[in-house]
Amino acid sequence: MATDRVLVPIEQSVTLRRTVAYAVDSVRESDGAAELHFVAAVTDDDQTPTGRAAIEDAESLLDRIRAWVHEDGGESIPIETAVVGTDRYLFSPRDYADRLAEYADEHAIDRAIIDPEYRPGASAPMLRPIEHRLEEHGLTYEEAPVSPATRRDQFVTAGGASRFLTLFLISFGFYLVLGDPTYWFDLVTGTVSGLIVAITLSHVTFPSAPTASRSPIRTLRFFVLYVPYLLFEIVKSNILIAAVILRPSMPIEPRLTRVRMTIPGGLPLTALANSITLTPGTLTVRADDQDLIVHALIPETREGLFEGSLERAVRFVFYGRAGARIPSPEERGDAELLRGEDS
CATH class of the missing domain: 3.40.50.620 (HUPs)
Known part of the structure; x- marks a missing residue:
């Protein structure tokens, strides 16, 4: 048979x-x-x-x-x-x-x-x-006629009101930063856009419900400290890339680099991945758990990833000084191993 x-x-x-x-x-x-x-x-x-x-x-x-x-x-x-x-x-x-x-x-x-x-x-x-x-x-x-037992739990979670309100305020605030907070049309369209984002994404954006004690502190760190620092890194990277482009030999070395971040998934890792993408010369291509695949245009930007300055700044925003003291990829000894995997 x-x-x-x-x-x-x-x-x-x-x-x-x-x-x-x-x-x-x-x-x-x-x-x-x-x-x-x-x-x-x-x-x-x-x-x-x-x-x-x-x-x-x-x-x-x-x-x-x-x-x-x-x-x-x-x-x-x-x-x-x-x-x-x-x-x-x-x-x-x-x-x-x-x-x-x-x-x-x-x-x-x-x-x-x-x-x-x-x-x-x-x-x-x-x-x-x-x-x-x-x-x-x-x-x-x-x-296979099977279904995930936890799927319903992923969408029906505690803290729904705080997730909704937090995401609405973030979306509404970001909209006004791009628009005019004194113009009635931007206020109305910002409110509508914020509601749409909050209704559709509040149940999946935050791994845990935002709390009244931590969220204001994180928001303050983000806008007062992190945003100016990120703008500084963007300007610095712009100068580096411009200098390379203006040189007749144009010494670029485009490579894909894997960088292992000591940051949990979810919002912190998303913030870091997007910050890297906003910085000229680097582009986050993929995120695998705590590993980011980043396309780096020149060696200086690639080495900056291993130095972990942006990673440390994101950890400070979400976890305070204790998070900022965690060693960078260079200090952990990951950099030498990961440099050998560049392609």
Whole structure:
């Protein structure tokens, strides 16, 4: 009797654990021999600064999946795990789907179970590209009928009023900074814009509800200290870039650089990433947890990232003096390691 081989593409998601359990149950209930193939698609590490770390993360996740299969009573079910895609650069969802389909062809796999939250690489959903590509390769497709148990909790959270009011005031204030606070039209349109932003984004903007004790202090630090400092860094970077452009040899060295920040995700990391982008000569391309992928035009701007002055300033805004005393990437010893990963 032919073996029923099932492909399960994986990456970390809120529904992965349930998808694994569903795959085990699906195979256990099938007639005859069955085999599960859990496969992580990771792009070529020579092309991306975070490639090596992504491969290690995928291997660690596959180890956890083996343990989950055992917990779900799948000890008797043969499983195979693999990391694919490291031999090429995967960019679009179609690229990932093609590599997974190639693996299926190589191992005579006839069907696939897909995690509904599977979004490899970028944030683009994989459902439609996978469906089309697997059909072309003669595989049947099934989306695991699972849902994240915490999704409702992410949207129904405590502190809703404070989140709404804080985001409205921030949006309204920023609008007036760009406009004229003495003109009635700007006041009306600013109010409408602030309400729209607060209604649509207040439940996802703040990881925790703003408090009356900390928020005013952070706001004061941001406008009185951080904004002038950021403007100074922007002017300084403008001068550096202008000097390079005006030189006949134009000695630019554009590179992608990974910088590991000691800043939690959410609003603090977003503020830092946008500050780096506002500074001429640097552009934040991607954020992976506490790692930022930054395109730096000249060595001076790249070294400034490792010195961590902007990072330290953002930590001061959100966490005070204790946060500012945390060592920079240069002081932590990360800089030498990360310099070797520049591309």
